[in-house]
Amino acid sequence: MKLIIEGAEYEAAPGQCCADLFKAALSGKRFKNTVAAACGGTIFDLSTPVEALPPACPELRPVTPDEAAGLDLLRHSAAHVMAAAVKTLFPGVKVTIGPSIENGFYYDFDNSRPFTPEDFAAIEAEMRKISGQAMPFVRREVSREEAVAFFEAQGENYKVEIIKDLNEPVVSLYELGGFTDLCRGPHLPHSGFVKAFKLLSVAGAYWRGDEKNRMLTRIYATAFPDEAALKDYLHRLEEAKKRDHRKLGKELDLFAFHEDVAPGMVFWHPKGMMLRTILEDFLKREHLKRGYQLVQGPQILRRELWMKSGHYDNYRENMYFTDIEGDVHGVKPMNCVGHMLIYGSSLHSYRDLPVRMAELGVVHRHEMSGALHGLFRVRQFMQDDAHIICTPEQLEDEILAVITLVRDLFGLFGFEYRLSVSTRPAKSIGSDEDWARATDALIKALERIGVPVVINEGDGAFYGPKIDGRVTDSLGREWQCSTIQVDFTLPDRFDLVYVGQDGERHRPVMVHRAILGSLERFIGILIEHCAGNFPTWISPVQARLLTVTDDQAEFAAEAARALQEAGIRAEADLRNEKLSYKVRQAQVEKIPYILVIGNQELETRSVNVRLRNGDNLGVKTLEELIAVMRADCEEPFKRGGMHYSFS
RNA sequence: GCCCAUAUAGCUCAGUCGGUAGAGCGCAUCCUUGGUAAGGAUGAGGUCAGCAGUUCAAUUCUGCUUAUGGGCUCCA
DSSP states (O other), rough: OOOEEETTTEEETTTHHHHHHHHHHHHHHHHTOOOOOETEEEETTTOGGGGSSOTOOBOOOOOTTTSSHHHHHHHHHHHHHHHHHHHOTTTOOOEEEOOOOOOOEEEEEEEESSSOOGGGGHHHHHHHHHHHHOBEEEEEHHHHHHHHHHHHHOHHHHHHHHHHHHHOOOEEEEOOOOOEEEEOOOOOSSSOOOOOOEEEEEEEEEGOOOTSSSSEEEEEEEEESSSHHHHHHHHHHHHHHHHOOHHHHHHOOEEOOTTTTOTTTEEOOOOHHHHHHHHHHHHHHHHHTTEEEOOOOSSSEEHHHHHHHHHHSSSGGOOOOOEEETTTEEOOSSSHHHHHHHTTOOEGGGGGGGEEEEEEEEEEEOOGGGGGEEEEEEESSEEEEEEEEEEEGHHHHHHHHHHHHHHHHHHHOOOOOEEEEEOOOOOSSSSSHHHHHHHHHHHHHHHHHHHOOOEEETTTTBOOEEEHHHHHTTTTTTEEEEEEEEEHHHHHHOOOOEEEETTOOOOOEEEEEEEEEEHHHHHHHEEEEEEEEOGGGGOOOOEEEEESSSGGGGHHHHHHHHHTTTTTEEEEEEEEEOOOHHHHHHHTTOSSSEEEEOOOHHTEEEEEEEEHHHHHHEEEHHHHHHHHHHHHHHHHHHHHTOOOOOO
């Protein structure tokens, strides 16, 4: 049997395995770093005999832990090492599953008592022992019946359950020392590769992710090819923690929570509210420019309305209700019903369409207590919501305009984002024809703007297909912000119509859409994205004037007023403190422009300009400074072809 | 909602093997008028999350509640 390794041909003798071939083909150093073999797009154990390789693919490639596939394998094997260590230390424990994940791996255990971080040191020490012994991972294939009997004898009922669900006549087992696990593989040749690892946290996790099932103890951990890479990763985790919006929100005095009186609801402090107000103001203007009309519906509406809209049946658990003179009212969890009533309050001609109603609407949703998370997940939030009511023919153009807005807004803040189309789920309403036409419009609009189309098959809402927009935050987490949903139910439920050219009444198409999603969440993402160094145009305080001594107080106050009149959010720090102290404080507050006035500047009626990154722009007159700051504010808008038109 | 951990001054955290508590920052007052990341002194500030229980005595031990953190589930 002939095989090609790195361009050279090798003749494999029967009974030889991948390791034998690599040993012959690679340098000693490279062979030592090889953990698996890639052949025809599949990864194999090094111990795989050549006969078991796909015959049609003669090319054999060594896999090392430095590449994605090898790292994945390293972590998966590390999970086995961890399980073996836990089994040794806690003989009664039952093992379940332990996959590699994006930045590490985990293993779910069922133990009489949950593990705590205090157990980590002992587990890590045991793992190090296993690693030091460089124990081989031995693959064995057995019949399904044999495997069931094997795990039943050990009381490993979770493994038995997995095998029974697998529906395979033969399953593979991997043996590591005395620990045998059901596993598809592949694995490292031996445990000696698992040397740079760290247990990170414990968590509860439902067996098979179903909340009806038993809660298991999950241990999260990570592993890297070497100590340096592990250290680097742990360092990055620390850095990411520094950007946590909850921490920065407190440090920059943007917002706070008062958990005792309103868990999951934000108290916006002056600086946070300033930032939010600028954002809201900008959003309103931008929507007006793009043909939206601003509307607003009431905050609480009678229960009958929620029954009509379907929210009472489908969303009641997440709604807040209140009794008013014996009548149950629901606090709105969404803004759509208000907009439906506004549209329905007059008869519309086809000439009026599309009608685009935008509302920065405050909604309340009762999220489960465990789901709350800073600004990312709250119970009261403002959406940049809008509803577009149009004819079927107008749908594609309307979607295109919305996607353009998504692109422009995320571009303005420099966010990476992804858009995906969700198609008809199994449980849904509406005709096939409606679904096909609407889905087609979504896809065509994406194609027209040149965005790659990702399809999430069957992930749409029951009432229509949608496009979701996700942005990536500083921790690499994805957050859903935008949603563009076609809705086939609400126009029916509220009997929305328009009079067509033919004089007949027709059913319009309706689109729900939000771009930033929740302003709370978006601001949280923005805080982490820029680590609190907000773009100048949205910074709550854009400039602070610092005096060196009291002699400059009068001019500093005058200069602050002049900047304010030019539309700059400036303030003066006239306190009797050392300059270095004031500079430090302004810097810690991440104020973009720090303006120093001493006697030298006083004489020329100018300011010495320091940026928050420590750079110094030198001495500038107020006129020069205003020009620089204007340009700074306008810069992000130019990218999206937008204008910085407010002050 | 579920699992684990946590809750001490406005903030960040010490501490008490059960005898009602401390630091730094911040705040107030005074001194200092100093040129680009912390000048000095003095002072105020805490029902040690809440409610029960054990105890002569609980901030400390136990239980419950609430909230927060890490996850799971959920986010039509």
